[in-house]
Amino acid sequence: MKTNYGGCDYYVDGTHMYEDYEYEYKILDNNGNWLCPIAEAGEYLIFNQMPNAYLFTSYKAETYSCSGPCGDYHSVNLMVAPINTCQKYEGVAYGYSRPDNPSFEIISNKVLNDPPADNSFCDAINLAAVGCTGTQKFYWEYSTDAVNYTKTNTNTVFNENFQFIKANFTALNNYFGTIYFRALIDSDPSITEENIYSNVVNYNITSCSPLLNGDPIAADVRCNNESNGSVTLNFKTDITTNQKLLLNLFKDNNFMTHKFVSAAEIVNQSFTWTGIAAGSYTIKYQAQTNTDNNTLVGSLPVVSPTFTIANVTPLTFKVSPIQPACVDDKGKIQISASGGTSPYFYVLDGEPLTNKHSFTGLYTIPNELLEGDHTVVVLDSRDCIEK
Template identity: 40%
Template sequence: MKKLYYTFFIILFSVGSLSAQTTYIINSNTSSYSYTTSFFPSGDYYYQYWIKKADGNLLVAIKNVGDYLIFNEKPTQFYFYAYRPETYHCSGPCGEDWDSSFTATDFNANCFNGVGGSGGRAGAEIVPEFSIISNQVLVNPNPQNGQETNFCDKVNLQAVGCTGTQRFFWEYRIEGGSFQSTNISTAFNETFQFNRSNYLSTTYIGNIDFRVLIDSDTSVTGEEVYSNIISYSVIPCPPFLNKNPEPETTSCVYNNDGKVVLTFDRALITNERFEFNFYTADNALIPTPALSVDSTNKVYTFSGLALGQYYIKYQSFIGSQQTSVNKEPYPAFTIGPPSEFTFEIIETQPACHNEPGKIQLKASGGESPYYYTVDNGTEVEFTAISNVFTLTEGNHYIKVRDKKNCLSVTANDVQI
């Protein structure tokens, strides 16, 4: 028995830019037959066969490759009818008669399979069959459905549609370039993960298009047709901290001037920005501390922090497009106090009423060198951790500070 197989493909391929021309492919072993609106002999049987377009006229293929017919207009009607008459060579009927037919007019479905019917006393030599699939095998990402329209490092792609033997050969194009092969092919609904590092420079930011070359039969050359095109935006991957936050103590135990330094793995690009939120350990949001940026070294320094424990949430944006949100565990740090500065006054009373007294200053903590003043006089730097000097009889006021101008919280302006 001889069978005819018809496979319809609605294919969209790129012409020049993103504009597209629609083409259609039919796979059939009738490609060597001519259309005929009246019965025409083929061996021992007769057939009628045509494919028509929307205006009712015959649709003629613009290309014929093996068993494949390629059209530049949409088929709207397929018709096939064949029969073999009884020959009566057997002193009566020989039982050779058969007929088969198939008519289809709805090619709008994305997936369609049909098999013609047959009858007669002999098995039909020709039973028409065909299937149709849409060329829209690539689905445009839809942000309303929660799908991302951009990516920084990788994106999962699929050629979806009807199950079949077709292979889809993936290509990509960036702005200002032509389509390039990825050397990857997939079947229907099989995922291809496009990894940016395998195909693009680390500095490329911009549009990227994808399409597939649909190969209906890998044993035939020339019937391949391009699919529709989908587009994404390549954005920079979000900056990441390349080390833990580096806190700095307050200058004095009573000051709110602690700092924290954040160092990221890359600098921001044009039109990109950060948003930072600081929280205390008990999850209270605080005003964002004052910020200074060393963009060359990718260093962000926040100052004006009180003693305490904190954690940070940050986001990056390109224009109004959010590109990242850091996730738990959030970077945490503690602003601790410096070594507390204190000093001690040790008095030595004069032996006689007309002799000067002596005192000894002992300082500790804070940061040396230390300085003292007596009765708002000239400030003197300690020559050692402790300092001994004489004072005249009477009341005196002594103030002591360390290098950071920290004062003792327990002993200052002491009266002797």
């Protein structure tokens, strides 16, 4: 608070006779008690809580009469309750010979807005002292332990943005975690005793995530309705050994699952996520420290372009026995296949798959078969079978 009538040493409670006039002056808290400043510097009073009321009255009755601008009558007062921050108040005064008009203005030191729920950033954050429009200057400082603060050598005025860029401070190289900000509020550059610190706000420095080097490369599922598709992500840069990537998989904008990827799993700046069913997907990802086990990305992840893992058509085949023409003749089997992924193969009567035989079109197996039950297994080029 800046006021022209001083602090607690000048408070007078109730109507007090001073020389030959009535006088009262006090600043009160929410309970109506005197609120004394914790420090005074010139006209500046520093409080550890917001004052609720300011009361100043001075009255002197006329003791002699005269004509023109003379006489000793005066009436001066300023009464404000409750007090609003960011506002200047000035009293009213009457009389020729009177005290100075009482006045005061006040700001709160809570000039830094609380961070949003997701208070993370990786490279830069915009900060501002807000609320009023005074001439105060704000000298910005940061800390990683909320005890020892480093000056940024930057000052702003009310409602002026300060972009804190992590790369400008070498002490923060490879630092990830909580960072605290405050501002030293200077209301009068001619003195220093009135300087006070603002409230403190904290943010979380995360690693900047590597950008994609091209679109995701999708591989389709091997067989119909299997969950063995994959997608390969190629990155422009590496992450450090104390970091991991958090990947969130979304199908049609619905969260499906997450995966942590260590630096060792990213080979030549490439990682392949396997075991994915057919569908259209996006991946949202971010780099974070190895000790950060949050499974959902924050508000500023890297978002991949949409990629599609295609389902293959199901493999189907037909088997037709060719009956022997005569009693002593042997039979054969005729097969055909469609769907799946050509070329097609078959194995007969329990042969191992390593002995599979290729065929095309409507095909008659050359083996002559004795009367009885026989089995044929048809496969495509990916060893898929009919389901």
